Amino acid sequence: MKRAIRSGNLFDHDASADAGEQIDALVEEGGVSIERIVSVGHASAPGFWYDSPRAEWVVLLSGAAALEFEGEAEPHPMKAGDHVLIGAHCRHRVAWTSEQEPSVWLAVYYPDDAPT
Template sequence: MHNFLSQLPQDTTQEHFESLISTKQTRIERIVSFGQISPDTGWYDQDEHEWVMVLEGSGTIEFEDGTSTTLNKGDYLNITAHTKHKVTYTAVNQPTIWLAVFYT
């Protein structure tokens, strides 16, 4: 048995992505952020839908239309495929632990 909230990465200088399950139709990841945000290279424009939940910390997701949503511990959000978005904030005083489910 594994614990989703334990064995966090020690390197806080970068965001960490861990694939937990991957099939043709579904991918489940644990993402651990330490204040990181999306790169300045543009918006995420994914072919898959993404359901994301914050289990610890907090983060803000901004959408191309200018709206944004801040997720705190326990909050979740579904982002439909090709909805352009980026992460503009994650907590700096504690890790932000995301559960991300990508699906078609």
């Protein structure tokens, strides 16, 4: 049986504040997606909320950022190594990412079978 091997480095990227957010799909299989996201000085557009039908586990590998969750008064600050599990349809947005260094995220999306 022949196996396909793909490799790379999560920190190899060409990110700058002018380039916008860079999203790279690393894995998509069986309802699971893994993405590498690189942001420099990025924030969600005013009034925009992510509202995914899948759960999302995200870890900030480098940089700094803050997420906002609908209904919460204060943003959720994150530093390298911090992670958060976001349930399906939990509306959230990026409040800000560091302007001084790239914020590198690893996001895992998967079906959320929990009853709503």
